[in-house]
Amino acid sequence: MMTSSPESLASASKGAPLAGVRVLDLTRLLPGPLGAMHLADLGADVIKIEDTGAGDYASPSVRALVNRNKRAIRIDLKHAQGVATLLRLCREADVLVEGFRPGVMQRLGVGYEAVAAVNPRIVYCSISGFGQTGPLCDTPGHDLNYAALAGVADQIGNAAGPALSNLPVADLLGGTMTAVAGILAALFDAARSGRGRHVDIAMADGVLAHAVLPLAGLHQHGSVPPIGHSALTGALACYGYYRTADGRQLAVGALEPKFWNDLCRLLERPDLAPLHRSGDAATEERLRAELAAIFGARPLAHWRGLFHDGTGCVTPVLRIDETLAHPHFRARGMRVAADAAAPPQLGCPIKMTGFEPAVARPAPRAGEHTDEILRQAGLDASAVAALRAAGAID
Numbered sequence: 406m407m408t409s410s411p412e413s414l415a416s417a418s419k420g421a422p423l424a425g426v427r428v429l430d431l432t433r434l435l436p437g438p439l440g441a442m443h444l445a446d447l448g449a450d451v452i453k454i455e456d457t458g459a460g461d462y463a464s465p466s467v468r469a470l471v472n473r474n475k476r477a478i479r480i481d482l483k484h485a486q487g488v489a490t491l492l493r494l495c496r497e498a499d500v501l502v503e504g505f506r507p508g509v510m511q512r513l514g515v516g517y518e519a520v521a522a523v524n525p526r527i528v529y530c531s532i533s534g535f536g537q538t539g540p541l542c543d544t545p546g547h548d549l550n551y552a553a554l555a556g557v558a559d560q561i562g563n564a565a566g567p568a569l570s571n572l573p574v575a576d577l578l579g580g581t582m583t584a585v586a587g588i589l590a591a592l593f594d595a596a597r598s599g600r601g602r603h604v605d606i607a608m609a610d611g612v613l614a615h616a617v618l619p620l621a622g623l624h625q626h627g628s629v630p631p632i633g634h635s636a637l638t639g640a641l642a643c644y645g646y647y648r649t650a651d652g653r654q655l656a657v658g659a660l661e662p663k664f665w666n667d668l669c670r671l672l673e674r675p676d677l678a679p680l681h682r683s684g685d686a687a688t689e690e691r692l693r694a695e696l697a698a699i700f701g702a703r704p705l706a707h708w709r710g711l712f713h714d715g716t717g718c719v720t721p722v723l724r725i726d727e728t729l730a731h732p733h734f735r736a737r738g739m740r741v742a743a744d745a746a747a748p749p750q751l752g753c754p755i756k757m758t759g760f761e762p763a764v765a766r767p768a769p770r771a772g773e774h775t776d777e778i779l780r781q782a783g784l785d786a787s788a789v790a791a792l793r794a795a796g797a798i799d
């Protein structure tokens with residue numbers, strides 16, 4: 406599990422599946438940096454590349470959580486020597502990942518063709534809202550725009566309309582994880598073919614590709630069920646959130662008869678058992694009101710004690726601080742920190758035999774490793790000083 410103990414740091418490099426893979430990470434904000442951090446956690450040598458001005462404008466707290474285990478360099482890509490410096494780094498890199506608007510990298514002189522010309526086996530991943538092609542490709546946007554156009558926002562929320570989310574699903578599922586999968590597939594092929602590829606990840610496509618349930622509803626019923634009218638969005642009393650006496654929430658997911666029966670048994674309400682998934686809206690409404698009255702009569706702690714965080718598929722709705730203190734997630738290594746005094750971070754979600762990820766280093770300051778990285782790339786101290794004097798690096 407991810408820790409920062411000296412032993413685990415020593416074992417971090419041992420067995421790391423991406424040891425020896427070098428990634429140039431030009432992304433900013435959340436989706437790209439988090440994807441590149443997953444690669445870093447798996448042992449890749451990830452170099453965060455920022456401009457010499459504002460750099461990555463993610464908030465400091467987000468920056469700290471999505472850039473650990475990376476090194477950092479600042480290069481001005483609007484400077485000819487900065488472009489030459491990046492291309493030099495590209496020669497020794499396996500992956501480049503960027504998240505600018507389509508066309509930005511080409512205008513800087515570091516588009517896929519320019520980079521592939523110096524390193525044909527590089528995997529070059531572009532993450533954007535709408536992709537490198539298509540009528541919307543140049544359109545700027547944010548998570549809710551991608552989810553909205555992808556037919557996904559239409560399915561998240563309740564009868565009042567779509568809900569905003571602090572877990573931006575298009576950014577993270579459509580962007581972060583789709584990019585990681587695309588990069589790893591192209592890397593696997595590059596290892597055997599010697600040829601890289603341009604991987605084109607559109608967050609809108611990435612989230613749309615997972616919108617199976619609304620499309621299944623369309624196929625089945627001839628129309629997309631409005632929010633609140635399908636099994637997972639509120640049509641069933643056995644599947645939903647219920648308020649507790651102390652103002653907290655319980656997640657009740659007793660979709661299957663055996664879990665519903667467990668729930669009725671623990672509530673000592675065998676009379677409710679036959680009402681499960683009645684198929685009748687009025688019965689569901691009555692059952693929902695009954696459950697709301699039951700759960701609303703006692704505090705969350707009571708229900709946690711009764712359902713043990715899962716019997717009958719009944720779990721508390723936890724805050725992230727409670728989650729990170731939960732024995733299950735502690736045991737799974739999902740709460741990690743750079744050192745005992747550092748604030749907690751989220752652990753690596755990818756577990757595998759023979760490897761334990763570690764927080765080998767906290768998120769770097771912009772340009773923290775500029776000299777080290779350039780020296781490693783073969784530049785001597787005077788060449789680095791000349792680049793700095795020219796303003797191509799900082």
Ligand SMILES: CC(C)(COP(=O)(O)OP(=O)(O)OC[C@H]1O[C@@H](n2cnc3c(N)ncnc32)[C@H](O)[C@@H]1OP(=O)(O)O)[C@@H](O)C(=O)NCCC(=O)NCCSC(=O)C(=O)O
Nearest residue numbers: 434455456480481482483504505506533534545546547548
């Ligand atoms: C996030 C954005 C809307 C931000 O828009 P902009 O700030 O206008 O950024 P752009 O990408 O268009 O352009 C970046 C500019 O930085 C310049 N640039 C970049 N790197 C460098 C370096 N190293 N040196 C010098 N200049 C640089 C680049 O030339 C561009 O300059 P000029 O050419 O001179 O302008 C856009 O990047 C975008 O649509 N990206 C794809 C989708 C995405 O990432 N969406 C946000 C998801 S996360 C999120 O926040 C959310 O969901 O919310």
